[in-house]
Amino acid sequence: MFIADYSAKNIYDEMFSNEGFPRKSYDFVKTKMESLGGIELLKRSSSAERALMSLGITFTLYGDGGEQERIMPFDVIPRIVPSEEWINIEKGLKQRILALNLFLNDIYGEQKILKDKIIPRDIIESSTGFLKQCIGLKPPKDIWIHITGTDLVRDGAGAFHVLEDNLRCPSGVSYVLENREVMKRTFPELFEKLNIRQVYDYPYHLRSMLENLTDVSDPVIAVWTPGVYNSAYYEHSFLAQKMGVYLVEGSDLVVENHKVYMKTTKGLRKVDVVYRRIDDTFMDPSSFREDSLLGVKGIFEAYKRGNVALANAPGTGVADDKVIYSYVPKIIKYYLGEDSIIPNVPTYLCSEDSDLKYVLDNIHNLVVKAANGAGGYGMIIGPKSSKQEQEDFKELIKADPRNYIAQPVLNLSTVPTLISDKIESRHVDLRPFILYGKDIYVMPGGLTRVALRKGSLVVNSSQGGGSKDTWVLG
Amino acid sequence: MLSRVAESVFWMNRYIERAENYSRFIDVNHQLSLDLNEEVPNQWLPLVHTTGDYELFAKKYSEPSPVNVIRFMTFDEENPNSIFQCLSKARENARTIRENISTSMWEVLNEFYLYVKDYRKLYLETNGEHRDTLSMGLSDFLSTVRKSCQSFYGCSDATISHDEVWNFSLLGRFLERADKTTRILDMKYFILLPSVHDVGSTLDLLQWLSLLKSASAHEMYNRRYKKIDPTDIAEFLILNDTFPRSIIFCIQEMQEALEKISGLKEGLPRNSAQDATTVYLNKLRSENIKSIFDKGLHEYLDDIQIELNQIGSKIVERFFTN
Numbered sequence: 191m192f193i194a195d196y197s198a199k200n201i202y203d204e205m206f207s208n209e210g211f212p213r214k215s216y217d218f219v220k221t222k223m224e225s226l227g228g229i230e231l232l233k234r235s236s237s238a239e240r241a242l243m244s245l246g247i248t249f250t251l252y253g254d255g256g257e258q259e260r261i262m263p264f265d266v267i268p269r270i271v272p273s274e275e276w277i278n279i280e281k282g283l284k285q286r287i288l289a290l291n292l293f294l295n296d297i298y299g300e301q302k303i304l305k306d307k308i309i310p311r312d313i314i315e316s317s318t319g320f321l322k323q324c325i326g327l328k329p330p331k332d333i334w335i336h337i338t339g340t341d342l343v344r345d346g347a348g349a350f351h352v353l354e355d356n357l358r359c360p361s362g363v364s365y366v367l368e369n370r371e372v373m374k375r376t377f378p379e380l381f382e383k384l385n386i387r388q389v390y391d392y393p394y395h396l397r398s399m400l401e402n403l404t405d406v407s408d409p410v411i412a413v414w415t416p417g418v419y420n421s422a423y424y425e426h427s428f429l430a431q432k433m434g435v436y437l438v439e440g441s442d443l444v445v446e447n448h449k450v451y452m453k454t455t456k457g458l459r460k461v462d463v464v465y466r467r468i469d470d471t472f473m474d475p476s477s478f479r480e481d482s483l484l485g486v487k488g489i490f491e492a493y494k495r496g497n498v499a500l501a502n503a504p505g506t507g508v509a510d511d512k513v514i515y516s517y518v519p520k521i522i523k524y525y526l527g528e529d530s531i532i533p534n535v536p537t538y539l540c541s542e543d544s545d546l547k548y549v550l551d552n553i554h555n556l557v558v559k560a561a562n563g564a565g566g567y568g569m570i571i572g573p574k575s576s577k578q579e580q581e582d583f584k585e586l587i588k589a590d591p592r593n594y595i596a597q598p599v600l601n602l603s604t605v606p607t608l609i610s611d612k613i614e615s616r617h618v619d620l621r622p623f624i625l626y627g628k629d630i631y632v633m634p635g636g637l638t639r640v641a642l643r644k645g646s647l648v649v650n651s652s653q654g655g656g657s658k659d660t661w662v663l664g
Numbered sequence: 665m666l667s668r669v670a671e672s673v674f675w676m677n678r679y680i681e682r683a684e685n686y687s688r689f690i691d692v693n694h695q696l697s698l699d700l701n702e703e704v705p706n707q708w709l710p711l712v713h714t715t716g717d718y719e720l721f722a723k724k725y726s727e728p729s730p731v732n733v734i735r736f737m738t739f740d741e742e743n744p745n746s747i748f749q750c751l752s753k754a755r756e757n758a759r760t761i762r763e764n765i766s767t768s769m770w771e772v773l774n775e776f777y778l779y780v781k782d783y784r785k786l787y788l789e790t791n792g793e794h795r796d797t798l799s800m801g802l803s804d805f806l807s808t809v810r811k812s813c814q815s816f817y818g819c820s821d822a823t824i825s826h827d828e829v830w831n832f833s834l835l836g837r838f839l840e841r842a843d844k845t846t847r848i849l850d851m852k853y854f855i856l857l858p859s860v861h862d863v864g865s866t867l868d869l870l871q872w873l874s875l876l877k878s879a880s881a882h883e884m885y886n887r888r889y890k891k892i893d894p895t896d897i898a899e900f901l902i903l904n905d906t907f908p909r910s911i912i913f914c915i916q917e918m919q920e921a922l923e924k925i926s927g928l929k930e931g932l933p934r935n936s937a938q939d940a941t942t943v944y945l946n947k948l949r950s951e952n953i954k955s956i957f958d959k960g961l962h963e964y965l966d967d968i969q970i971e972l973n974q975i976g977s978k979i980v981e982r983f984f985t986n
Contacts, residue, residue, distance in 0.1 A: 243778070244775045245770075245771060246770060439668070454667060455665050
C-alpha cells in the first residue's frame with residue numbers, strides 16, 4: 191500500500207519517527223488508511239473536494255483563462271497533535287496573550303516598559319501598527335486582543351516555536367470548522383473510534399466573548415466586512431451566520447451623536463459590538479486614512495466614548511510588528527515574571543548594527559521578512575533565491591533596516607499528504623485561535639496549513655498553500 | 665433587517681423566478697415547434713419580444729433562428745436576463761447575504777449555479793448549433809432548471825424563519841412572477857397567425873395552449889374550464905385568485921407580505937408601497953374580463969406592467985434606500 195513507500199528523512203515528521211515507525215498518536219489512523227487502500231483514499235478525497243465545492247467554500251482566481259473558482263486545497267490526511275503536547279501549547283498561548291494584552295495596555299497607557307528600558311522607545315514609535323490616536327484609550331474590560339491567531343512551527347528537533355502573532359484580523363478559523371465537517375463525512379469510522387476534541391462550538395465562544403465587551407443586555411452585534419470582494423469574505427459571512435449576528439459593510443453603518451447605527455428596513459438601529467475584519471487605518475476616515483472608502487466616519491470617536499465596542503481594539507497591530515515580536519519573551523518576563531513556555535524563533539533585527547551586518551553577510555541562509563508584511567509577501571527565503579534577488583533584497587534592507595527582521599530557515603515539520611495519487615511529505619505550520627473574553631479560550635487544534643509544492647516552506651493560501659484538519663486527541 | 669440585505673433578498677428571488685420562467689418559455693416553445701408539422705416562420709421571435717429584450721437580441725444576432733434565440737435566452741453572457749446571468753446574479757446576491765439564509769438554501773442555489781455553469785460550458789464547447797444536441801439535451805436542462813428553482817423555494821419555505829427575510833423573498837418572487845405572467849399572456853399579441861381566417865384554427869388553439877403551459881397553468885385551467893378559449897385563458901391568468909401564477913394572486917401575496925413587513929393593520933398609517941398595492945388589488949378585484957377585452961388585452965397588459973413598475977419603485981424607495 192502506498193503509505194508504506196512514504197519516507198521523510200532528516201526532518202521531524204508528524205506521523206513517523208526517524209526510525210520510520212508511526213508515532214503513538216497516529217497508530218490508529220495509519221492502520222485505518224492502510225486498510226482502506228489507495229483507491230478508496232483517493233475516492234474519499236475527491237468526494238471531500240466535491241462537498242467543499244457544493245458548500246461554496248471557494249475563492250476566485252482571476253487570470254488568463256478568465257474567472258476560475260477554486261476550493262482552497264484540502265488534504266484528507268489529518269494532522270494530529272498529541273494531547274500531552276497540546277496541554278503545553280495551550281498554556282503557552284494563554285501566557286503569551288495575557289502578556290501581550292498587558293503590553294498593549296501599558297504602551298498606550300503609562301509606558302512603564304519603555305521607561306524601564308526593556309524595549310527601546312523608538313522601536314515602538316516607529317512601528318506602523320502603533321497608533322498615536324489610541325494613546326490614553328481604555329478599551330472595555332482592559333482587553334485589546336480579543337481574537338488571536340498565533341502561527342506555530344516545529345523545528346528539526348520537533349519543538350514548537352512561535353513564528354508570528356496575528357493580533358489584527360487573523361483569518362482561517364472558518365476553514366478549521368468546515369474542514370472538520372467535511373472530515374466527519376469523509377472518515378466517520380475514525381471519528382467513531384478516536385476521541386477527537388471538537389471545535390464546532392468556536393462561534394459560541396466568539397459570540398459570548400463579544401457579548402462580554404458591553405454591559406448592554408441583549409446587545410446588537412455585527413461582523414464588519416470590507417465586502418464581498420475581500421478574500422476572507424467567506425469567513426466573515428460564515429462567522430456572522432454561525433453566531434447569528436449581522437454582517438455589515440461600511441456603507442450599512444452611520445454614526446450619529448457619537449453612536450453607531452446600521453441602516454435597516456425599519457430605520458436606524460443602534461449597534462453595540464462590532465467584530466471588525468477591516469484594518470485599523472481603514473476604519474474611520476475622520477481619524478485615520480482619509481481616503482478610506484470602506485470606513486465609517488466617526489466610529490473611532492464613538493468607540494473612545496464607550497458607545498460601541500470594537501474587537502480587536504484599534505492599535506493592536508503594534509504588538510504583531512515582527513520587530514516587537516522578537517521582544518515577546520522579554521515582555522512575558524516583564525509583566526508576568528515568567529519564562530516563555532513556547533519559545534520564539536531566533537530573530538535578527540536589522541535595526542541593530544551587528545545583526546544587520548550578519549543578515550547582509552548571511553542572507554543566503556536566512557529568511558528575511560518585512561516587519562509588517564503578511565500573506566507571504568515582502569519576504570525572501572535565502573536558500574531558495576537567486577544571487578540577484580539577494581542583492582536586490584539587501585538594497586531594500588539597507589534603505590529601511592527598521593522594517594526588516596531575519597530568521598534562520600526552519601526545517602518545518604512534515605505530514606504525509608496526498609499529492610495526485612501518491613502520499614508525499616509536505617511542510618506544515620499550525621495556527622490555533624485564541625479568544626480573550628471572561629477567560630482565555632484556546633481552540634483545540636487550529637488551522638494546519640500545508641505547503642503543497644514539493645520542498646516549499648511557504649504555507650500561505652495566497653501562495654497556493656492548502657490545509658488539513660488538525661486533531662487534538664483525548 | 666439591513667436595507668442592503670432586504671434588497672439582495674428581493675433580487676435573489678426575482679432572478680430565480682425569472683430563470684424559472686425563462687426555462688418554461690423556451691421549453692414550451694420548443695415543444696410547440698415539435699408539434700407543428702410544417703415550419704411556422706418566426707415562431708421564436710415572439711419569445712424575444714415577450715421578454716422585452718428584442719433590441720439587444722437584434723444587435724447581436726442576425727436572425728431569430730431557434731439556435732440563436734435559445735442561446736440568447738439560456739447562456740448568453742451579454743444578455744442580463746439569460747438563465748445563466750440570472751443564476752450568476754442570484755448566487756452573487758445569496759453570497760452577500762449568506763448569514764441570513766440557511767446552509768441548505770445556499771447549497772441548493774450553489775449547486776444549481778454550478779450545474780448551469782458546467783452545462784453552459786459543455787453546450788458552447790460541443791457546438792450547440794447542432795440540432796440533435798439542441799433537441800435532446802435541452803429539455804432535460806430546462807427541466808432541471810425548473811426543478812432547481814422549485815427546490816430552492818421549497819427549501820426556503822422549510823428552512824428559514826418566516827420573518828422579514830422571508831417576506832422580502834415573497835415580494836421579489838411575486839413581483840417578478842406577475843410581470844412574467846403579463847408577458848406570457850402578451851405573447852399571443854406577438855404571434856401572428858398566417859391569416860385572419862386562422863383565428864380559432866388548430867394552430868391558433870395550439871398557440872393558446874402553449875401559452876397556458878408557459879404559465880404552468882394547463883392542468884389547473886382544465887379543472888376550471890372545459891375548452892380552450894382566449895377569454896377564459898385571460899380571465900384565468902389575470903383574475904383567478906386561487907391560481908398561484910395569476911396576476912391577482914401575485915398582488916394578493918405582495919400585499920400580504922408588505923403588511924407583515926410593515927407590521928401595520930388596515931386602517932392605520934401605512935407606507936406608500938403598501939398603499940399602492942392595496943389600491944391596485946382592489947381595482948383588480950372589481951375588474952371583469954369583458955371590460956378588459958373591450959379595452960384591448962395588449963393595452964391592458966401594458967397598464968399592468970406600468971402599475972407593477974410603480975409598486976416596484978415604491979418598494980425600493982421605502983425599504984432599500986436610506
